[in-house]
Amino acid sequence: MARLIEIRDPKAPELGVYADLTHAQLRRRKEGELFIAESGKVIGHALEAGCRPVSFLMEERQVEGFLQLLAGRWADVPIYTARREVLAGLTGYALTRGMLAAMVRPALPGVEELCRTARRVAVLEHITDATNVGAIFRSAAALGMDGVLVTPTCCDPFYRRSVRVSMGTVFQIPWTWLGEDGSQWPQPGLARLKAMGFRTVAMALREDAIPIDHPELAAQDKLAVVLGAEGDGLANDTIAQCDYTAVIPMCHGVDSLNVAAAGAVLFWQLRPRN
Structure with missing residues (x-):
């Protein structure tokens, strides 16, 4: 009763x-x-x-x-x-x-536990907007990511608005914190990913960036896609230490998308194909 x-x-x-x-x-x-x-x-x-x-x-x-x-x-x-x-x-x-x-709050998996069988993970760096975090989780769950790693300076995915915007996918896709505090990103966080066999791709507007449909990205067995905050984007240190820098090709003079919209495009393009 x-x-x-x-x-x-x-x-x-x-x-x-x-x-x-x-x-x-x-x-x-x-x-x-x-x-x-x-x-x-x-x-x-x-x-x-x-x-x-x-x-x-x-x-x-x-x-x-x-x-x-x-x-x-x-x-x-x-x-x-x-x-x-x-x-x-x-x-x-x-x-x-x-x-x-x-x-x-439930117990979260460890980073290595989450990544043990994962082929594609999203990494969120300093994304403090709860709406964007929730929307990224929804896209990651829907479009083939195996998990989400959240750096310590990000908005909490269990924050009320993040949970609501995610439509509950924060409970459906594995995720965890990548370190306990800001001193653990970009290092040793990126080193942990490399040790587990991941190649890392920083999403950033750089002259040397390759398009997200570049064959070399699709060919990677294990790929970690690193997304940065709205406006400032990824930190320069993060970009410098990633294996690739990639960009979504744009039309009509538009330079970029909202980070949540960009995440949806990336996850679809870079999802495992087999």
Whole structure:
């Protein structure tokens, strides 16, 4: 039997996990800390991936459909419900899709574990925009990447907006942090990739860059595609230490694409063909 609890006061202590946690607290990246998942589809993917829920919060009209999604699982986890106007009182949490879940961060694989059987991985360097990170994960999962490695200065893929924009693919494609802090990228991060047999390709607007459809890139058995932040792009040190520098050929005088759009093009072009 589901534990349905009606909330009439948006300041009720039961809602503290949704209303009182600061952005900084929700950005904690340690196993066992909490993250917020939003929308039935995203929550469903998180549950299928084995994420443990602490509680659910939703509009009353969402309850019946959500109970079908749970299918009898997690009967001991409270489901807090309220009318839309009550939930609107939760600062910073406009429920555009009707439901939230507070969940415990799962353990992530080690870098070597993730890469052991991978042929194509995406590496994200200092991408701090949550929307871009979520969109890149969605493309990586859909277009043939075997995993995503996130450098320590990137936005947390489990940040609420990243999770939502990814449509839950952060729970479907293997990913992990490439180092504990900024001192571990580009080295020894690139050295770890090389030791595992990866050739690295930096995406950058350089005169000596080769097009992404160059036969030599497609011929690589193991390839790590390194994407940089919107605007500044990859650091010069990163580009200098990668095996290749590549670019998406452009038309009409356009110099580049948004990093998330560029990622989708790259992943499709460089996916394993066999």
